[in-house]
Amino acid sequence: MTRRLIQLYSALLYNAHLKGFAEGQIYTGPLKSLCVPGLNCYSCPGAVAACPLGALQNAVAASADRPAFYVVGLLLLFSLLLGRVICGFLCPFGLLQELLHKIPTKKLQKSPLTRKLSRLKYAVLLIFVLAIPAWYAFRRLPLPGFCKFICPAGTLEGAVLLLLHPANGALRAMAGGLFWWKCAMMLLILTASVFVFRCFCRFVCPLGALYGLMAKLALxxxxxxxxxxxxxxxxxxxxxxxxxxxxxxxxxxxxxxxxxxxxxxxxxxxxxxxxxxxxxxxxxxxx
Amino acid sequence: MKKKQALWAALFILGLALVALGILNGGARDVLAKAIRICSECIGLG
CATH class of the missing domain: 3.30.70 (Alpha-Beta Plaits)
Known part of the structure; x- marks a missing residue:
């Protein structure tokens, strides 16, 4: 119960710019130079700080000009102090998956297969968060691979909440194949979460993979x-x-x-x- | 145990130093610049 309350409070705190939901605009204040520890898209109308994963990809993409000290330092501090407690207590997308899993249906239990699949998130981290942005950094073309092709939090919090607002008709008109691909990814992950406990966290989330690397050291x-x-x-x-x-x-x-x-x-x-x-x-x- | 604590402290200091260096080299400004604009990749527009 305490954990659920902390999850709810942190989701509210991450998205405390409530005016943004009403106006369909994102927060543009100075707090956005900070990253929250959990996965929370900075294009969510309520987001008051930056997404650490989005910030990391952009820092990697800009690394040809500037070493990614700031975001790497923040992630290192988060890992050392909180580790994957962030996943369990301070991630709005983790909370959403847990709530979806409460829908009474037959559940897929963990098995040797799910244990093997849990390694997939390290590949996602390497390919989509590090390799793709780094590859394109040398071509001076910022490409946050995970945000662009996978991130369901971005689609749900950013795309759905922004594009549904009547004030954002111009953005809606720009929606094309990539948008529908991301919607399909989001629906797949949210549906799977009903049957598989925290399926995104276990198999896909590169932020969890990153924090997991420091599991032995986390305070x-x-x-x-x-x-x-x-x-x-x-x-x-x-x-x-x-x-x-x-x-x-x-x-x-x-x-x-x-x-x-x-x-x-x-x-x-x-x-x-x-x-x-x-x-x-x-x-x-x-x- | 002491080895682990020493490693933790060293990494913690490294983390603080990286954040400080990042602020000085404009990394925090980059994060702000990106986060105050709608991320077209995040919302599937480009």
């Missing part, structure tokens, strides 16, 4: 006390993501494993501070 998140763990596997069975162990690169730190652990070996921590779950053995011994 905040679900941590396993190796000394207490009896290796029963209850946490792995409970987890809806394709994790191999608690807190690994696939874990979005939702904390659903904390309650089911029979030996209270899992806790949600910020460094040494326990935010949820059992206290550390040292503290228990002292008390």
């Amino acid at each position: 905040l998140g679900v941590k396993l006390d190796e000394g207490r763990c009896i290796g029963c596997g209850t946490c792995l069975r409970r987890c809806p993501m394709d994790i191999r162990r608690v807190g690994d690169s696939e874990c979005v730190h939702c904390g659903s494993c904390i309650e089911v652990c029979p030996v209270q070996a899992i806790s949600f921590r910020a460094g040494r501070i326990v935010l949820r779950g059992p206290e550390t053995p040292e503290k228990e011994a002292q008390s």
Whole structure:
């Protein structure tokens, strides 16, 4: 429940420019030089800050003129402080997928196949976020490959919300094949989310892939006390993501494993501070 | 554990330094310039 509230608040905070929804215009203030940690299109009428993935692609595309220090630095700080807690708590598109998955239908459970598919997002990161923008950077042609061909958040938050507004008839008139391709991608991903838990996060999202690279170092998140763990596997069975162990690169730190652990070996921590779950053995011994 | 903490601290300082360098080299301005315009790629127009 707390996590759902944090997800809702963060989605609202990312899109606090409510006037933009009414007017069909995007926010153009100075806050947009900052990036939010989660996936949230900067062309959403409500967006008050930049999308880290869009900013990264544009920084790579401009890297022939200027090294991408700023965005890389921000992403490094996000990864070190929050890691994939961002996916579990601070991503509006993750929230949307979780809500869609609540629609009562038959669900596709995780399997060795979904575990293999979870590696796909690293290929998306390499090809669409890094290689395509870098390739075109040398031709002085900015091309954010992921935003252009895949990003369902951009289509939903940017395209749908902007183009549906009556004030944006001129933009609507420009919609062509690419627009319909992106709509098809978005519908595919949203429909799949009803049947597969967080299918975009698990198989496609390059931002999650990026944050997952620093999973072992992230300050905040679900941590396993190796000394207490009896290796029963209850946490792995409970987890809806394709994790191999608690807190690994696939874990979005939702904390659903904390309650089911029979030996209270899992806790949600910020460094040494326990935010949820059992206290550390040292503290228990002292008390 | 100490090795991990040292690595974390080193990377954190690197992150801060990169952000500072990025602000100085105009990277933050680039982000702003892109984000205050409607992104035609994001909305599927070009």
